[in-house]
Amino acid sequence: MNLRPIDIARKLKLSTSALRNYETNGLVPPTQRSSSGYRIYTEEHIAYFECIQAMAPGFGMDVTSEVLRKIQLKEVDAALWLVNDRQAGLHRDKTLAERNIQILETQEPDTSLDSNAKKEWMTIGEVSAETSIPSSAIRHWEKVGLITSSRDPENGYRLFSRSQMRKILLLRALRPAVYSVDLVDLKQAIAEMDVHDVEHAKKIAQDSLNYLVKINKEQLRGMSYLYRLCRLLNLLD
Structure with missing residues (x-):
C-alpha cells in the first residue's frame, strides 16, 4: 500500500x-x-x-x-x-529514588555519606565523590537555580550544606531521566523545596519515584x- x-x-x-x-x-x-x-x-x-x-x-x-x-x-x-x-539505567534511578524515600522516612544519612555524616559543609569535589555526580552537573544545577552554595571565605570555593545535599540526592535520581514537562516540574519543585520541610521532601521523593514508574511503562x-x-x-x- x-x-x-x-x-x-x-x-x-x-x-x-x-x-x-x-x-x-x-x-x-x-x-x-x-x-x-x-x-x-x-x-x-x-x-x-x-x-x-x-x-x-x-x-x-x-x-x-x-x-x-x-x-x-x-x-x-x-x-x-x-x-x-537505558532500561538498566532506569532501574538504577528507581533504586536511588527508593533510597531517597528511605532516607527521609528514617531521617538517617545515606550510607554513602557516612564518612561525612558529621561534616556540616562539603566542597563540590567532596559532594561529587560521595554522590558519583560529576562536578560539572552540580555546577550546572547551581547555575540554573536548582541548588545553592555558599563560599569559603578563605579561598572562595563552593561549599554545600547538609540541607542542600538533600536536594542534590533528589536530583541525582532524576539526572538521566527522559526530558518531559513532568520532569521539568519535578526539578522545579526540588529547586523551590524548603530543605527543612521533611514532609514536603518526602512528597517530592515519592513523586519522583512515581515519575520513574510511569517512564517504565x-x-x-x-x-x-x-x-x-x-x-x-x-x-x-
Whole structure:
C-alpha cells in the first residue's frame, strides 16, 4: 500500500514537516517519489513512524534515533543492547529514588555519606565523590537555580550544606531521566523545596519515584512497537 504524506500525518497526528524531518535525519528509510515529486510512504514507513512515537516518551529521541538507524542497518542486537542499557539505567534511578524515600522516612544519612555524616559543609569535589555526580552537573544545577552554595571565605570555593545535599540526592535520581514537562516540574519543585520541610521532601521523593514508574511503562510500550517493527522487517530469528 502506498500512502501520501498527508495520509500518514493525519493517521499519526503529526505534521508533514515532522515526517520529512524524521526521514532527513535518517530515522526512517528513504522514500520513493511519485511522478509529480511527492513522497510515497509504505506500511513499513508507518511502522517506523509509529515506533518513533511509541519509543520517544520512554527512551528519549537520542536513543530512539540511534536504535532506528541500527534497525535500518539490520543491526538488531546492537539496537536491543542500546534499549537494554537505558532500561538498566532506569532501574538504577528507581533504586536511588527508593533510597531517597528511605532516607527521609528514617531521617538517617545515606550510607554513602557516612564518612561525612558529621561534616556540616562539603566542597563540590567532596559532594561529587560521595554522590558519583560529576562536578560539572552540580555546577550546572547551581547555575540554573536548582541548588545553592555558599563560599569559603578563605579561598572562595563552593561549599554545600547538609540541607542542600538533600536536594542534590533528589536530583541525582532524576539526572538521566527522559526530558518531559513532568520532569521539568519535578526539578522545579526540588529547586523551590524548603530543605527543612521533611514532609514536603518526602512528597517530592515519592513523586519522583512515581515519575520513574510511569517512564517504565512508557518503555514497555515503546518496546512493543519496536518488536512489531522487527517482525515486519523479518529481523527476528
